[in-house]
Amino acid sequence: MSSVLDGISRVGVIGAGQMGRGIAQLAASQGFAVTLADSGRDIAARGKTAIGQQLDRLVEKGKLAAADRAAIVGRIEPADLYGGDLEAVFFDNAAATEKVTIKREIFETLDRVCRSGIVLATNTSSISITAIGAAVTRPERVIGMHFMNPPPLMKLVEIIRGLATGDATYETTRALAERLGKQTVVSRDIPGFIVNRVLMPMLNESCFAFYEGVASVEDMDAAINLGLNHPMGPFALMDLIGLDTTLSILEVMHRDFGDPKYRPCPLLRQYVAAGWLGRKSGRGFYRYGETA
Helix, strand or coil: CCCCCCCCCEEEEECCHHHHHHHHHHHHHCEEEEEECCHHHHHHHHHHHHHHCCHHHHHHHHCCHHCCCCCCHHCCCEEEECCCCCCCCCCCEECCCCHHHHHHHHHHHHHHHCCCCEEECCCCCCCCCCHHHCCCCHHEEEEEECCCCCCCCCCCCEEEEECCCCCCHHHHHHHHHEEEECCCEEEEECCCHHCCCCCHHHHHHHHHHHHHCCHHHHHHHHHHHCCCCCCCCCHHHHHHCCCHHHHHHHHHHHHHHHHHCCCCHHHHHHHCCCCCCCHHHCCCCEEEECCC
């Protein structure tokens, strides 16, 4: 039986940071060849090394066979986004920094170097898919494919159609998400989409409550964890997401909605200015023994 995924054997992931590595690991674990690209092949190679280290921990815990670990890592090929390494890719997901100027620059590059029939997806948390599509010559191939963090574990993928997104692009994206073991939901191209439209005001309000001395970080996390049955409190979650990413999403929502309820808490801005970005920097609302 034919499938919209017929012929898709290699996917591209743009950005070797936390989310990009997770998406690359997920795709490789499902049998896809993966081109992991960044602004330099050396950066992408470090991302591949980090994926290997993450898989090593699973092997040590008995959750992954050593042979499977080797096979997954072997399917990942580091690449230079600007070095002409993406010609063999059939589906691209850009998981780069949550800045519209960077996203548009990346998509302009992909538009030049990728094959004509490729799907150009973006893992953006809040940036307009329509605006990104306007930067390319084939906006019907642009779509939002928003994985939750961490991608190998979280079951949800939000799919966001821009004004020009074609039906074939949507069907291919949905089928790929399902092939990766995910459940999909569809959102309009509205800032924050579904999850972050609800989540970010809660995280921001948590910052304001701490800023105003309502309770300690530990007590607020425990209250949300135990009182609302959330698997993780808001401050632990922000540290996992990255405080800089949290701030960027809130800034997009505040700017695009023009509603003061999305105004980022001054304390969040201060932490980001201090370089306290969460797990990846070793310190956020909590301290960590080593960077993640």
